[in-house]
Amino acid sequence: MQIRLESPRQPDVVQLIDDLDAFxxxxxxxxSHHGIDLNALDQPHVLFAVARSEQGVALGCGAMVLGADCGEVKRMYVRPEARGQGLARALLALVETAAIARGCTRFALETGPLQxxxxxxxxxxxxxxxxxxxDYAPDVHSVFMPKEVQVAA
Structure with a gap:
């Protein structure tokens, strides 16, 4: 398995995003849908990670949108056949680490209660x-989850 920051503008990665939307x-x-599109993902303030098999097949993705006061986790997805291998955890850890390296110490996300x-x-x-x-409003279809990061001095 290989996980690294990549461009979201690759056909196999675009398919991952389409699969996430279909799910x-x-x-x-x-x-109650708050996903961001490809143009928003392909910005300098967005960290976009892709997990690939040894054969280079895109198996999962995740993003961190760096804002003024926090980094927002977006577009986390792992193909059903690749779940249970720790890919989502590794994707999230990679974008968090990259965000911390850019000085981000607070993360947040919005997801749904049916997940x-x-x-x-x-x-x-x-x-x-x-x-x-x-900018989120209260919504029965949303679960909001922040995380404060303790960075060693």
Whole structure:
């Protein structure tokens, strides 16, 4: 397995994002979808990671959008056949580490209550449920989870 920061503008990565949308869109009403598009992912303030098999097949992705007060986790997805191998944890750890290297010490994310595996992963990675952050409004279809990072001096 190889996980590294890459461009989201690759056909196999675009397919991952499309697969994520196909998975999530039936779960929640349109007004509760907060994914970002390819143009937003392909910006200098976005860290985008891809997990690949030894053969170079894209198996998962995840992003961290670096904002003024925190980094927001976006577009986390692992293909069903690759789940259970720690890829999501490794993707999240990579974008967190890269964000910390850029001076980010607070992370946050929005996910849905119908995704228990995602909620479990984020809780194991130190994210805790809280109220909305940034421009988000309260929504019964959203779970908001921030994480403060302790950086050694």
């Amino acid at each position: 999530q869109k039936p779960l929640y009403p349109p007004e 228990p595996e995602a909620l479990g992963l984020y809780a194991r990675m130190g994210y805790e449920e809280s109220g909305p952050f940034g």
